Amino acid sequence: MVGLGVYNFSSLINGSQTFANTMLGLVTSTYVIGFFYAHYLRRTKPNVLARIGRQ
Numbered sequence: 001m002v003g004l005g006v007y008n009f010s011s012l013i014n015g016s017q018t019f020a021n022t023m024l025g026l027v028t029s030t031y032v033i034g035f036f037y038a039h040y041l042r043r044t045k046p047n048v049l050a051r052i053g054r055q
Contacts, residue, residue, distance in 0.1 A: 005012065010020035041049040 006024065009024055010017045013020060013023065015023075038049065041052075
């Protein structure tokens with residue numbers, strides 16, 4: 001399903017292929033940055049990581 005969604009993303013957002021590629025790049029980069037930030041918090045500030053989502 002994810003593969004089909006990525007392959008047909010320009011149809012899903014009803015935009016050009018360039019816009020679809022830009023949006024996919026933003027989503028992917030946000031995921032990667034969040035992953036590494038969570039890893040950083042786990043190593044340096046585990047109490048902050050434990051509180052995320054508990055409010």
